[in-house]
Amino acid sequence: MFRRARDLRGKVVAITGGSRGIGRATAEQFIAAGAKVAIGARNHDFALKVAAEINAHAYPLDVTDPASVRTFWQRVETDLGEIDILVNNAGEMIVSRFENESDEDTAHQVGVNFMGTLNGMKTAIGPMRARGHGHIINMVSAVGMIGLPGCATYSAAKHAVVGLSEGVRAELRGSGVGLSIVLPIPAQTELTSGVGKGRFVPLLSPGDIAGAVLRTARRPVYNRYVPGWTNPVTRSLFLLPQPWRDAMGRFLKADQLLRTTDFQARTGYETRVKVPTAEGAGA
Numbered sequence: 001m002f003r004r005a006r007d008l009r010g011k012v013v014a015i016t017g018g019s020r021g022i023g024r025a026t027a028e029q030f031i032a033a034g035a036k037v038a039i040g041a042r043n044h045d046f047a048l049k050v051a052a053e054i055n056a057h058a059y060p061l062d063v064t065d066p067a068s069v070r071t072f073w074q075r076v077e078t079d080l081g082e083i084d085i086l087v088n089n090a091g092e093m094i095v096s097r098f099e100n101e102s103d104e105d106t107a108h109q110v111g112v113n114f115m116g117t118l119n120g121m122k123t124a125i126g127p128m129r130a131r132g133h134g135h136i137i138n139m140v141s142a143v144g145m146i147g148l149p150g151c152a153t154y155s156a157a158k159h160a161v162v163g164l165s166e167g168v169r170a171e172l173r174g175s176g177v178g179l180s181i182v183l184p185i186p187a188q189t190e191l192t193s194g195v196g197k198g199r200f201v202p203l204l205s206p207g208d209i210a211g212a213v214l215r216t217a218r219r220p221v222y223n224r225y226v227p228g229w230t231n232p233v234t235r236s237l238f239l240l241p242q243p244w245r246d247a248m249g250r251f252l253k254a255d256q257l258l259r260t261t262d263f264q265a266r267t268g269y270e271t272r273v274k275v276p277t278a279e280g281a282g283a
Contacts, residue, residue: 005219012036012080012085013217014072016072016090017090018050023090024039024206025205025209026087026206026214028054029211029214030217038083040058042062044059064111065119069120088121091116093154094109094154105153110156113157114164117164131176135178138180145159161181180220183226184204185204185226212226
């Protein structure tokens with residue numbers, strides 16, 4: 001017998017990186033389901049504009065700063081009530097050959113994609129464990145399972161989130177606090193602007209991935225691949241000898257990201273996320 005889906009009406013949902021792309025689409029879908037939604041972003045003015053458009057609540061947030069994350073949490077709970085669901089969505093990607101990547105770009109990606117998620121989890125777990133309920137949903141990526149040339153640091157940071165989530169999930173067993181990871185293939189967002197795509201890999205819409213987050217909130221599972229068929233495909237790859245895996249990667253054109261990416265088309269996005277005063281960490 002299937003468990004009844006959770007009713008999200010009245011639930012308080014906090015979303016990092018909630019003002020653009022997947023974050024905004026996720027906020028919109030939770031709001032449509034009756035939840036009270038708080039979005040956090042470094043560019044507070046832009047987040048306020050988005051919040052007014054979608055009927056959310058906006059707060060300043062730099063996910064790389066633990067103090068900023070704690071302040072975000074406290075302000076949301078003061079204004080909206082106890083947070084039921086935290087969606088660690090903030091993420092940024094720089095496309096580059098690894099040895100050409102600047103130290104600043106490396107640190108930035110690790111800070112946003114890994115430390116940003118870690119900071120969110122650390123902040124949420126204490127209050128949720130004390131209450132005996134709550135749900136943390138970490139936005140990962142398909143590259144959190146399979147490293148992708150051209151975005152090696154981004155892949156590594158997402159790998160780290162998977163490892164962190166595996167360990168913490170075991171620590172939370174029996175606490176009443178749930179932990180999930182969502183692993184989508186690329187979506188048509190600013191983060192993937194100009195990026196070449198592999199063979200047989202369609203680009204999803206932000207709404208597709210937001211829908212998967214909502215399904216995870218309603219019927220919690222640990223890992224949700226988007227689309228679902230990527231789960232058995234990904235797992236099957238790990239059963240192959242390494243030369244076969246390499247050959248499959250070449251067949252799927254996963255090794256051609258650097259050659260097929262339009263770097264000029266990425267200039268606007270990568271400039272914005274690298275500028276401290278722009279809507280970067282928590283975008």
